[in-house]
Amino acid sequence: MKKIVSSLLALILCFSMSFNVLAATSGDSVQAGDTKQLRQQIKEVNTYLQEHSAPIDIKEQSIKYDIPLSDGTTAKYTLSLTQLAQSRTIMDAKVGIWNFDSDLSLPLHGSIKVRTTVNIREVPSAPGGFIRFSAYDGSVSAIPAQYCTVDKTSATTNVVYADIWYDTTGYVGFLVNGLAANVYFTQTISFVDNQENYNKIQCYLNYDM
Structure with a gap:
């Protein structure tokens, strides 16, 4: 009788251990798959924005992109310019302090919003000059x-x-299903050129993992 009980206990123990190993392996596989999917989405967003971004006029506006992804989902990206303080004259309407907001919404993972404050001091009235500004107070929220879940964030201009x-x-x-997945970003704000786009600016995002 003791031998039968011992054999049954051993069998139950082996089954339990095998099940736990299988569950752990399955969980690890799901986590790895989620991270791989996020990395692929980031890659496709970068490619799309590189191909579709263009110089922008300095005015209050929101430019929206629906980005089709290879997994059948759609990422949404919005670039917004909001003026906080304006020049005293209508002639200098572009001169002043602006918020540049870059918002990216990734299906199944969440959204990231990067903000930089830009003080535009000079906009040339004819080709040959450069738009001049300073940028500061970079921040990110998710x-x-x-x-x-979001474990931590960091941003520096x-x-x-x-x-x-x-x-x-x-x-x-x-943290995607408990697995750390850091998404790195660079929001670039710069002049375009001093000829055709002398009075415009460019702002684009690049992501990495």
Whole structure:
């Protein structure tokens, strides 16, 4: 009788261990798959924005992109310019302090919003000059989707070339089904050229993992 009980206990123990190993392996596989999907979505968003971004007029506006992804979902990206303080004259309507907001919503993972404040001091009235500005107070916020959380965030604005080019860089630390998945970003705000687009500016995002 004791031998039968011992054999049954051993069988139950082996089955339990095998089930736990299988469950752990299955969970790891799901987590790895989620991270791989996020990395692929980021890659496709970068490619799309590189192909579709263009110089922008300095005025209050929101430019929206619906980005089709290879997994059948759609990412949404919005670039918004909002003026906080304006020049005293209508002639200098572009001169003043602006918020540049880049919002990206990724299906199944959540949204990331990068903001940089830009003080536009000079906009040339004819070709030959450069738009001049300073950028500062870079920040990032994130809203996780279901089964995701945000662990931490970081953003810093840096001078690339004084008066004409600034980058806000940082990251969002997502936890996807408990697995860390940091999304890094660079929001670039710079002059375009001093000929055809002398009075415009460019702002684009690049993401990485």
